[in-house]
Amino acid sequence: xxxxxxxxxxxxxxxxxxxxxxxxxxxxxxxxxxxxxxxxxxxxxxxxxxxxxxxxxxxxxxxxxxxxxxxxxxxxxxxxxxxxxxxxxxxxxxxxxxxxxxxxxxxxxxxxxxxxxxxxxxxxxxxxxxxxxxxxxxxxxxxxxxxxxxxxxxxxxxxxxxxxxxxxxxxxxxxxxxxxxxxxxxxxxxxxxxxxxxxxxxxxxxxxxxxxxxxxxxxxxxxxxxxxxxxxxxxxxxxxxxxxxxxxxxxxxxxxxxxxxxxxxxxxxxxxxxxxxxxxxxxxxxxxxxxxxxxxxxxxxxxxx
Numbered sequence: 001x002x003x004x005x006x007x008x009x010x011x012x013x014x015x016x017x018x019x020x021x022x023x024x025x026x027x028x029x030x031x032x033x034x035x036x037x038x039x040x041x042x043x044x045x046x047x048x049x050x051x052x053x054x055x056x057x058x059x060x061x062x063x064x065x066x067x068x069x070x071x072x073x074x075x076x077x078x079x080x081x082x083x084x085x086x087x088x089x090x091x092x093x094x095x096x097x098x099x100x101x102x103x104x105x106x107x108x109x110x111x112x113x114x115x116x117x118x119x120x121x122x123x124x125x126x127x128x129x130x131x132x133x134x135x136x137x138x139x140x141x142x143x144x145x146x147x148x149x150x151x152x153x154x155x156x157x158x159x160x161x162x163x164x165x166x167x168x169x170x171x172x173x174x175x176x177x178x179x180x181x182x183x184x185x186x187x188x189x190x191x192x193x194x195x196x197x198x199x200x201x202x203x204x205x206x207x208x209x210x211x212x213x214x215x216x217x218x219x220x221x222x223x224x225x226x227x228x229x230x231x232x233x234x235x236x237x238x239x240x241x242x243x244x245x246x247x248x249x250x251x252x253x254x255x256x257x258x259x260x261x262x263x264x265x266x267x268x269x270x271x272x273x274x275x276x277x278x279x280x281x282x283x284x285x286x287x288x289x290x291x292x293x294x295x296x297x298x299x300x301x302x303x304x305x
Contacts, residue, residue: 003276005160007187008038009217009269011248011262013225016050019076023048023084026101027091033268034095039124039160041099041268044219044248045168045191046117048084048103049076051219053193053243054232055140065231066143073144077104077115080131085120093126098158100165100189100215105133107146117145119165119191121156129156134167135176150302155183161275165189171206179301181210181288186275190216195247200261208255211281213273220246220266253281 010029015021026043033041045051052073058065078084092099098121105118117134133148153176155164164185170176171190180188188210190203195218207214221243226233236243242264249260250271258271285291 043101089126161186
């Protein structure tokens with residue numbers, strides 16, 4: 001494994017609630033990033049097949065509407081493994097690139113009718129190396145997603161270094177971040193729906209705190225990307241163009257931007273990174289090394305379900 005290589009952040013729009021077409025788009029982006037020399041590409045939160053923004057618009061009392069939307073969401077969710085993951089793995093192998101992609105994941109181990117907000121990790125040989133289920137959904141998201149557990153919290157050795165992922169506001173959990181640091185993570189994939197300046201500041205802090213590279217990827221989504229058949233579309237303010245403008249970026253261990261943030265457009269961001277910059281960043285502050293105090297603090301991750 002070389003220390004210097006290119007990584008990518010895919011600020012793209014899914015084909016809303018259409019798994020097949022969204023996967024086609026994802027595979028094209030994977031192949032494009034591979035052709036451009038990237039060793040890793042990170043997609044947004046819930047990219048397959050779209051963030052359920054209606055949870056912030058429709059009250060839970062509107063059960064009839066929510067039931068139909070949830071049915072559509074489950075029908076377009078991913079089981080790990082399934083034909084969807086086979087297509088993604090094939091693209092990753094062809095492109096010779098590692099992939100981290102957000103998705104709605106069905107709980108195939110039991111009822112097959114509940115959902116997790118998950119990240120799928122695929123290596124450059126086209127093999128699924130892991131998945132992570134978001135530990136706790138935020139606010140209205142709890143009407144959609146189940147809670148993950150510590151068994152999916154980990155990091156993975158790849159040709160692009162040691163990679164881990166935390167989803168959206170899960171990145172705000174100090175102990176979750178500490179676990180990622182303890183795993184020796186070099187690149188943190190942070191797919192999100194949060195486009196705010198405060199989020200970007202938090203990502204810069206995380207990069208500095210952990211002494212690692214952060215790839216923050218958020219989908220860019222326009223009003224026109226939501227088919228007119230979905231009634232919740234009428235609940236947005238009149239004249240609104242963008243539902244989410246993105247603000248994806250790639251950040252170095254010193255907290256400086258290597259690419260982005262980019263706003264209000266679809267694009268694949270690229271940046272060259274040097275893993276040796278991690279060691280340089282940790283000379284003064286290594287949160288789980290010389291700056292830790294194991295004689296004062298105890299830390300443990302419960303890996304059992």
